[in-house]
Amino acid sequence: MTKIAVAKGDGIGPEIMDAVLNIFNAAHVPIEYQFVDMGKWVFDKGYSNGMTPEAQQAIESLGILFKGPMETPKGKGVKSVNVTARKTWNTYANKRVFQTLHGVDTVFSKAGIPIDITIVRENIEDTYGGVEHMLTHDVALSRRFITRPGSEQVIRYAFEMAKKKSTKRITCGHKANIMKITDGLFLDVFYEVAKEYPELKADDVIVDDLCMKLVTRPDLFDVVVLTNLQGDIVSDLCAGLVGGLGFAPSANIGDHICIFEAVHGTAPDIAGKNIANPTALLLSGIGMLRHLGLMQIAAIIENALLYTLEQGIHTGDFGDKAITALNTTEYAAAIIGNFGKSPEIGAKPMLPDMPTTQTHFTLEKNSMMESTEVGIEKIVGVDFFIESNEQPITIANKCMRHAGVKFKLINISNRGTQVWPTGSVFTNLVNQYNVRFESIDDFPLNQQDVLGLYVSMSGNFKICSSELLLMWGDKKAYSLAQGQ
Numbered sequence: 469m470t471k472i473a474v475a476k477g478d479g480i481g482p483e484i485m486d487a488v489l490n491i492f493n494a495a496h497v498p499i500e501y502q503f504v505d506m507g508k509w510v511f512d513k514g515y516s517n518g519m520t521p522e523a524q525q526a527i528e529s530l531g532i533l534f535k536g537p538m539e540t541p542k543g544k545g546v547k548s549v550n551v552t553a554r555k556t557w558n559t560y561a562n563k564r565v566f567q568t569l570h571g572v573d574t575v576f577s578k579a580g581i582p583i584d585i586t587i588v589r590e591n592i593e594d595t596y597g598g599v600e601h602m603l604t605h606d607v608a609l610s611r612r613f614i615t616r617p618g619s620e621q622v623i624r625y626a627f628e629m630a631k632k633k634s635t636k637r638i639t640c641g642h643k644a645n646i647m648k649i650t651d652g653l654f655l656d657v658f659y660e661v662a663k664e665y666p667e668l669k670a671d672d673v674i675v676d677d678l679c680m681k682l683v684t685r686p687d688l689f690d691v692v693v694l695t696n697l698q699g700d701i702v703s704d705l706c707a708g709l710v711g712g713l714g715f716a717p718s719a720n721i722g723d724h725i726c727i728f729e730a731v732h733g734t735a736p737d738i739a740g741k742n743i744a745n746p747t748a749l750l751l752s753g754i755g756m757l758r759h760l761g762l763m764q765i766a767a768i769i770e771n772a773l774l775y776t777l778e779q780g781i782h783t784g785d786f787g788d789k790a791i792t793a794l795n796t797t798e799y800a801a802a803i804i805g806n807f808g809k810s811p812e813i814g815a816k817p818m819l820p821d822m823p824t825t826q827t828h829f830t831l832e833k834n835s836m837m838e839s840t841e842v843g844i845e846k847i848v849g850v851d852f853f854i855e856s857n858e859q860p861i862t863i864a865n866k867c868m869r870h871a872g873v874k875f876k877l878i879n880i881s882n883r884g885t886q887v888w889p890t891g892s893v894f895t896n897l898v899n900q901y902n903v904r905f906e907s908i909d910d911f912p913l914n915q916q917d918v919l920g921l922y923v924s925m926s927g928n929f930k931i932c933s934s935e936l937l938l939m940w941g942d943k944k945a946y947s948l949a950q951g952q
């Protein structure tokens with residue numbers, strides 16, 4: 469029998485997980501569960517990544533984790549165990565399916581506009597690397613990683629999934645008009661992969677426009693793939709379109725390990741009251757059953773759920789207020805009581821079971837994902853991020869004294885806006901500047917040249933960080949300042 473790891477989580481986690489496992493047991497789902505210790509309470513016991521070594525070992529050998537929500541303290545303190553799990557095990561694609569559920573009234577269901585949107589969110593990179601520093605007492609910096617191999621993994625997954633479900637349209641949401649290098653890379657990879665899927669209509673929409681279009685014409689979208697943070701926000705927006713977080717399932721897909729969980733969090737405001745809605749976790753569990761090839765039992769449970777919703781049965785967070793809300797346990801029992809029934813609208817077909825996709829494996833070493841390099845790399849300059857509360861002209865005069873024979877001072881910017889050699893006195897400043905030096909007459913530079921300049925500049929300034937300015941062939945691998 470297939471064995472999976474289960475972590476009940478924090479807050480409402482244990483209540484909704486018990487409800488879902490009761491439904492699974494009543495349906496005789498042929499899965500064995502190994503309960504593992506993960507969550508805030510495990511942090512509190514002194515395990516810094518929020519899981520015991522035994523939990524990590526079990527998940528890595530079983531390959532499937534079914535988890536309840538886990539608490540992350542805001543601001544300072546421990547890192548999110550949810551994000552740690554997704555990143556550590558390279559679950560690069562976060563798939564969230566948002567469908568109209570008959571019985572869950574929304575403005576769109578009332579207007580007869582059907583919704584069936586799958587958001588595929590990149591799950592590892594972006595600002596979720598959490599690599600952040602205070603550069604001065606006023607300036608915080610977050611590094612945003614968008615990589616070619618990472619983008620390709622998630623985008624390829626999205627295209628494969630779209631192809632399997634005979635999707636017509638696949639859309640890339642992005643902000644490449646502003647973040648030309650990071651989101652630009654994601655968008656380039658999207659269209660590179662799209663060439664391999666000519667049967668799918670691939671297009672792109674800028675993320676703010678995407679949000680507007682999703683709330684006005686959600687029926688126009690099918691599969692949407694986005695970077696991590698934008699995907700996080702857009703998928704919560706889509707949860708709102710179909711009735712709220714209580715109906716938003718999610719699957720974190722990797723090549724070796726997959727994690728199934730609800731989109732919502734631990735709902736501390738209602739924890740311990742047995743009133744939470746277990747639907748999102750149940751839908752995530754049904755997705756997991758299909759992932760494991762258990763198509764028939766998944767359809768039986770989903771049809772019972774849809775039938776129950778169609779009957780107007782609900783927990784306190786949704787549904788017709790004229791019908792008494794059930795608590796979590798009663799709601800699960802109602803679904804169990806409806807096994808064998810199907811909804812009038814949107815019944816799921818009984819597809820044949822498929823051989824399990826679960827594989828047991830061991831890995832000897834971390835895999836390096838590297839694409840083939842394009843163009844010859846050359847160092848053409850350096851950006852120094854310096855702390856200073858002086859005026860741009862004063863800084864420029866000091867910097868020019870350090871430029872020597874190999875470098876020339878190109879420009880100075882503050883928060884990305886050029887303030888020297890040209891700029892405006894109306895640009896407000898903070899106590900950190902980006903000072904850009906480039907080589908004179910395309911003189912070839914090496915790292916020692918840059919270090920020499922670094923040492924010289926450090927006589928005058930605190931250098932908070934620095935970045936090499938690179939070119940590949942004739943392509944600049946760095947952005948220009950606003951106004952440059």
Ligand code: NAI
Nearest residue numbers: 537538539540550714731732733734735737738744745785
């Ligand atoms: P939340 O999703 O826990 O709650 C937001 C609102 O939705 C609350 O009013 C809550 O009562 C309600 N809600 C959520 N799930 C519900 C359900 N199943 N049934 C009925 N009502 C429900 O978001 P919040 O408050 O921002 O986060 C609380 C904690 O959860 C934080 O520590 C956060 O880091 C964590 N979290 C964990 C996630 C995970 O484990 N994947 C995802 C999101 C948040």
